Amino acid sequence: MDRLVLKRVLRGLWVVLAAVILVLATYVLLPLLYPLLLAWLLAYIMHPLVLLLKDLKLPGWLAVSLSLLFYIGGTALVLTALITRLVKELIVLLQTFNLHTDQWRELLLSWSRNASIQNIINQINQFYQDNPGYHATIDSNISRTTETVGYAVTQLVTGFFNIILKLISALPSVGTITVVVVLAAFFLSTSWERHNGRITKWLPAPLLKPVSDIWQDLRKALFGYIRAQFILISITAVIVIAGLVVLGVKSAFAIGLMIGIVDLLPYLGVGIVMIPWLVYSYMTGNLALGIGLSVLYGIILITRQVLEPKVLASSVGLDPLAMLIGMFAGLQLFGMLGLILGPVLLVMLNAFNRAGVFHVLHNYIVSGRLR
Template structure:
C-alpha cells in the first residue's frame, strides 16, 4: 500500500501538469475561436483595468459614489479613444495611399536607373561566370518589378480596407456599445469596497473560489504591468524615430514613425522593414549623407532599446530570454502569430502555476503564499 502511495505521489505532479496544459489549451482555443463574440468583453476588461486606479483617485478626490465615478471615467475614456481611432484611421489610410502611389511612381521613374546601376556594379566582377551574372540581373529586375506591383497592390488594399470597415460599421458600433457597458460593469466590480468582515475572518472563511480569483487578479495585474512597460518601450521608439525623421526632413514622418512603432512589436523583422527601403531610396538618389544618418538613427534606437528593455521588463513577467526565443521560433513555425501568442501565454500561465499550485493537487500552500506577499 505504501508502495502504491509513493508511486501516486510521484505521478501526481506530472498528471497535474498535463491537466494544466489541457485546460489552458482548451481555454485558449475557446477564447481565440470565439473572439468575434467575446471581443467587447475582452476590450471591456482591458479598459476597466486601465481605468481602475484613475477611478479610485476620482472617488477619493471628489468624494463621489463609485458608480458615478465609473460612468464618468468610462465615457471619457471611450470618447477620447474612439475619436483618436477614427481620426487616426482616416489620416493614416490617406497617408498610406499617398505613400504607395508616390512609391510606385518613384520605382516606375527610376527603375531603369536602378537596373543600370546594378548591372554596372555586377559587370565589375569579371571573374564571375557570365551565366551567374545573367541570373543575378534577371532576379534583380524581377525584384524591382515585383516591388512596384506590391506597392500598387498596397494602395488598392488600403481602399478595400476602408470599404470593409464601412461595411462592418454595424458590428463595430455594437462592439463599442457593449464594450462600454462591460467596461462599466467590470470597473464597478474592481473598485467595489465591500469588506463587511475583518481581515482575519476573511482569511479563515476564504473559499477555494476566492483563492482562484486572487490568482487570476494577480495574473491580470502582472500581464497589464508587462503591457504597460512594453508600451513605454514602443512609445520611446516612436518618439526617437519621429524626431530623427523630422530632422532629416523625410516625408510622411508621422506615418513612418507609427509604422516603426507597430513593426517594433513584431519579432525578428521589426523596424528594418521601414529603414531598409528608405536607405535604398536615398542611396539610389545619391543622398549618401542621409543614408549614413539613417544608419546612425537605427543604431541609436537599437542601443536605447537594449538599455531600457532589461530595466523595464526585469520585474514584470520573470520569463527567461530562452523561453521567449523558444516561444517565438516554435510558435511562428507551428502556428504563425497565433502560435507565438499561445506559447508565450502558456509560459506565463505555467509560471503562475508553479508559483501557486501545490503539485500534490491542492492549494493548501496557496493561501499562505498570498498571505505572506500581502504582509
C-alpha cells in the same frame, strides 16, 4: 506496478485531464464570453477614476458615466487623429513610391549594364553553348522559381486586400460588440464590490489565497510587460519620427509609426527596415540621407540597449530567445495576432511559475498534497 507509482500516474493523468478540459472550455467559451472579459478589463481600468469621482461626492452612476466618457472618448479621439494622420501620410508615401518607379527602373538597367554583370551574363551564355543539355533544366528551374515568387507576391497582395475587406465587413459587428462591452462595463462598475464579492464566494476557501497570489503576480507581470513594450516602441517611434523630420523625409509620422511597431520583433527590430533603406540610399548616391539614416539607426540601437534592461527590470524579464520562440510559436498557431499572443502567453506561464502553480501540481502528483 508499485502502488505508489500507480497513484502518482493516476494523479498525473488527472492533472493532464483537468488541464485539457480547462483549455477546451476556454476555447469553447472564450468566443462567447470575450465581450464580458473586455468589459471587466475596462471596468478594472476605470475603477481608480470612479473611486476618485465618488470621493468628490458624485453619484455612482454619474462617476461611472464620466469615467466611461473620459476613457472611451479620449481613446476614440486619439485613434481618430492618429488614423487620419496615418492615412494622409500613407497616401503621400504611395505617391512618393510612384514617383520613384522610373528612378528604380533606371537604377536596375544601369546595374544590369555594369561590366561585371555583363561578364557574368556572357559566361552564362557561354556555359549554355558549351552545355546544351543543361539549358532546358536551368530554364525549367528559373521558370518554377519565377512562378513561386509571383505566386507568393500575388498571395501577399491578395491577403492584404482580404484583410482590408474583412475589417470593413466587420465594422457592424465591432459596433455591436462595443455597445455590449460599454453597457456591461457600466453595470460592472456601478456594482463593482458586489460583483467581485460574488465571484469570491464561488471559490472554495482554500483556493482564495493561491488565486489571489496568482492574480497579483500575473497582473504585475502581464501589465508590466505590455507597459514596458509600449514604452519601448513609443520611444523608438518618437526618435525615428524626429530623426526623419530633421532629415527632411516625407511621411515621417507614418514611417516612424511603422518602424516603432516593427521594433516589437526581437533581434531584428528596426534593422529590418533601416538597414535596407540606408543601403539603398548609399547605392543611389544619396549620401546625406544614407549617413543620416546610419546615425539615426545607431542612436536607436544605443537608446534601446540602455533603456530596455531598465524598463523591463521594473516589470518582467524575458529572455530574448524565449521571446523569439514565443513569437514564432504564436505566429504558427494564431497567425499575425500570434506575434502579440505568443509573448503574452509566455509571460502568463512565467507568472504561473513564479506563483508556484507548477510546484503545487508537482507536489500533488508526487505526494497527493497541494502543499
